[in-house]
Amino acid sequence: VWSVHPAVPADEPGQWTADEAVTRLFATQYRPLVRLATLLLRDPGQAEELTQDAFVALHQKWGRLRDHERAVAYLRQTVANRARSALRHRNVVDRFLRRAVEPDPMPSAEAGALAAQGGAELLAAVRRLPTRQREALVLRYYLDLSEAQTAGVMGVSVGAVKSHTARALVALRRHLGEER
């Protein structure tokens, strides 16, 4: 049962109930996480679904987290893990159904203004990178996480983050160079 919030919610995250933690973190983290998932997945609808599930998982885990920073890290990690899992599932389904690659459903409003600067083209190239490389780039340069934080979210070493990032940048530069 969804508990009734106290009239004056406790401001110390350690005191929050699981319900409060979801409400508080939702206010600040939901939109950035949906956007993170969209960059990882390309599908805003699925991104939102997956982000909601991350909050449901947070509710279950709150008893152990009880800390704002750890909760945010947990949400990012859950979104990244589930996005990776969804992509793998999508690939399996695509392979079995021998389906042609779907048209990219990412909003293409940027097509006009950004095309001139190559933004859309750059994003398209990011989407073609291997999953881990794309994750590293998005976490480092969209969320502006440090290498250590990125390593934590991805569940890999700092060295692996450096190498994924470096390889991704090389691939992007090569790709953009080839198109000119």
Add this chain to the structure above:
Amino acid sequence: MSVQRLRSAFEEGVAGVGVAPDALPAIQAKVRRRARQRQRLTVALAGAAAVAIGGTAVLLVTRPTPVPPPVIAPPTVDSSPSPQSSPTATATPVPTTARVPVYFGGPGERLFREYVTVTILYGGNGDFQALDRSLRGDADDPDYGTRWPAGARVQATTQGPDGMATIDLTGLPASTVPDPLAVQQLVYTYTAVWAEQGIQVPGVRITIDGVPVPGAQPFTRASSVDTLAPLWLISPQQGASVSRTFDVHLAGSVFEAAARLRVRDAGGAVVRDDQVMLSIGAPSRGEAHLSLTLPPGTYTLEAYFVSQADGSERGLDDHTITVS
């Protein structure tokens, strides 16, 4: 290309991504639903343990929500308590019902489909119950049945992280070699139940007491032309009661999309016999809806088509209904 350019591309790329206005209530509803499912699963597992006889537990495993399972996260924040570790649950299961597609064997060595209402005790989408109905051949239409031997039962249905499903059967000799249509009966049923929820199951493994049956595992849907009956009278279903004016739904793969619908009264006399054009002809599967008005009484609706080769009637699917 500078990193700054990448940052701008990311920012602008998601600038148009909005969020649902009811996202928070949606999360709260999922939290409540999850809590109920965990309770039910605990009850189900306790029940399964209670009926374990001779080392064979009847274990019902269903995936509660159509969400890709998470990859194992680092140990600092992962691993939830397993449902078995909360022995305090005392909730009584709340039965729900679902209308699910079920495929049956039928005349002409082909499959037919009925929608059946099943009762779900412990959560899930009804895939287990749909397979159970299919295996038992428990159809409304007496012309439909099962391609599986009597006694076959579903033991468990599971889905792996890759979406691949496994249907474990029991009550059969380990040496059972199902015929291809029997395999398709289960594959079509299982994938149809999930497809109704927008989930495409890439393949289905079938095991008997954990041992894979012979065949090209994992199985996928065989071509509908070779598997499904050429013509289905989808609704009204066998035994249905309808009002004077009712909708008739046909589907099938017939030459030039030309199907026929004949209506006989209780004495067997033909009341009418009409050509019905499906939306598309063979080899595609077309559909048609038409509205019929009949005086009260008992009737038999007969869907069929005329063979281009010899003019004979083929593909008969008939349902007896009551108009009131």
